[in-house]
Amino acid sequence: MRQTLSEKIFSRHCGREVCAGEYVIASVDLVMAHDTTCAWSLGPFSQISDRVWDPDRVLILFDHAFPAPSVDAASLQARIRHFAKEQGIPILREGVCHQILAERFVNPGDLVLGADSHTPTSGALGALAIGVGSTDFAIAMATGRCWFLVPSTIRLELEGELSPGVYAKDVALHIAERMGASGGTYRTLEYGGETVRAMSVSDRLTLTNMAAELGAKAGVVGADRRTAEYLQAMRPGYAVPDLSLFQSDEEAQCEQTLQVQVGDLPPLVAQPPDIDRVISARELEKDGVSLDQVFIGSCTNGRIEDLALVARIWQGQRLHPDLRVVITPASNQVYLEALSKGYLELFLNMGATVTNPGCGACLGRHLGVLAADEVCLSTSNRNFTGRMGSPSASIFLASPATAAASAITGKITDPRRFLA
Numbered sequence: 001m002r003q004t005l006s007e008k009i010f011s012r013h014c015g016r017e018v019c020a021g022e023y024v025i026a027s028v029d030l031v032m033a034h035d036t037t038c039a040w041s042l043g044p045f046s047q048i049s050d051r052v053w054d055p056d057r058v059l060i061l062f063d064h065a066f067p068a069p070s071v072d073a074a075s076l077q078a079r080i081r082h083f084a085k086e087q088g089i090p091i092l093r094e095g096v097c098h099q100i101l102a103e104r105f106v107n108p109g110d111l112v113l114g115a116d117s118h119t120p121t122s123g124a125l126g127a128l129a130i131g132v133g134s135t136d137f138a139i140a141m142a143t144g145r146c147w148f149l150v151p152s153t154i155r156l157e158l159e160g161e162l163s164p165g166v167y168a169k170d171v172a173l174h175i176a177e178r179m180g181a182s183g184g185t186y187r188t189l190e191y192g193g194e195t196v197r198a199m200s201v202s203d204r205l206t207l208t209n210m211a212a213e214l215g216a217k218a219g220v221v222g223a224d225r226r227t228a229e230y231l232q233a234m235r236p237g238y239a240v241p242d243l244s245l246f247q248s249d250e251e252a253q254c255e256q257t258l259q260v261q262v263g264d265l266p267p268l269v270a271q272p273p274d275i276d277r278v279i280s281a282r283e284l285e286k287d288g289v290s291l292d293q294v295f296i297g298s299c300t301n302g303r304i305e306d307l308a309l310v311a312r313i314w315q316g317q318r319l320h321p322d323l324r325v326v327i328t329p330a331s332n333q334v335y336l337e338a339l340s341k342g343y344l345e346l347f348l349n350m351g352a353t354v355t356n357p358g359c360g361a362c363l364g365r366h367l368g369v370l371a372a373d374e375v376c377l378s379t380s381n382r383n384f385t386g387r388m389g390s391p392s393a394s395i396f397l398a399s400p401a402t403a404a405a406s407a408i409t410g411k412i413t414d415p416r417r418f419l420a
Contacts, residue, residue, distance in 0.1 A: 126223025
């Protein structure tokens with residue numbers, strides 16, 4: 001039977017051939033939770049077992065509110081630390097959980113469960129990474145298995161060469177506009193075509209990360225040469241498997257195939273409060289949308305390639321004096337590389353605030369919370385009401401290039417004139 005990548009991975013983890021639409025119980029390779037969702041799972045877990053199924057395959061990361069910005073957050077983290085010590089599970093404090101999974105843990109063909117909605121990010125490596133609630137995480141943590149409805153696949157064939165100033169984030173926003181915020185509900189979104197084949201893994205991670213914003217169960221890119229190069233760079237000595245095993249078969253049955261032409265896309269922005277309210281940056285520049293804060297970071301766009309782009313645009317420029325600019329590298333590895341390349345020194349000298357790696361301002365708990373009626377341009381993935389602080393604040397989403405250009409002018413700005 002011709003199978004999609006989703007069906008192949010589920011088949012490997014069920015011990016039999018399965019297809020979209022089946023309910024299955026599958027073994028998992030890895031389960032992950034963070035400093036919020038892990039705490040919520042402890043009650044359900046205690047009703048199932050007193051020991052995790054395999055402490056080497058359970059990951060707990062502190063990233064959403066770390067270091068703790070409140071007594072409540074500190075108390076949750078204390079509970080988790082006690083549990084982790086009891087179970088022999090190390091707690092990682094190295095940055096955003098999804099970035100750490102991609103850098104260090106997820107392999108092509110893996111089935112990964114994460115108690116966070118943006119877990120599909122790691123699907124860029126030819127894996128199946130699925131976000132679940134804390135109760136399902138507790139079950140998987142106790143048993144190494146979980147139940148699933150095998151999702152059908154929507155194939156997105158991206159064709160064309162991106163114009164200067166246009167990046168993976170712009171493509172993701174274009175897809176959101178085209179499909180709508182619920183267009184991928186409980187599907188696997190599989191990204192392919194000549195555009196994706198030419199993309200770096202960093203850019204692919206942006207696409208699969210944003211699949212969650214369309215309601216997708218998973219986002220995937222078939223493993224290829226670029227996947228192998230990324231894994232070998234991140235993990236010296238990594239033994240590359242046969243990557244042909246981690247791609248959809250030709251003529252595999254997809255629910256739908258969408259052709260997406262990207263050659264004429266301009267830099268795009270998602271307007272509040274919905275991911276699919278997309279407009280060109282140039283149109284908003286004409287409207288003169290003034291900003292109070294620019295946030296550059298998150299599991300969507302906090303990687304070294306993103307910070308390099310910001311540094312390139314800011315060379316020889318000055319940040320707008322009335323603007324707060326917050327930069328949060330996605331991981332310690334990204335932070336250290338940005339430090340060695342001189343990016344952090346540039347950012348600090350220009351007046352930006354550089355925070356410790358983690359989720360930072362993205363979810364509105366610390367390191368950049370918005371006040372009433374403030375306006376923020378963010379490179380993150382969500383702009384719904386109250387996401388980053390006050391419910392009367394407004395959040396616009398864009399690429400790191402658009403964010404960097406807007407930090408110079410103090411208004412939402414098309415980045416292309418700074419990239420000439």
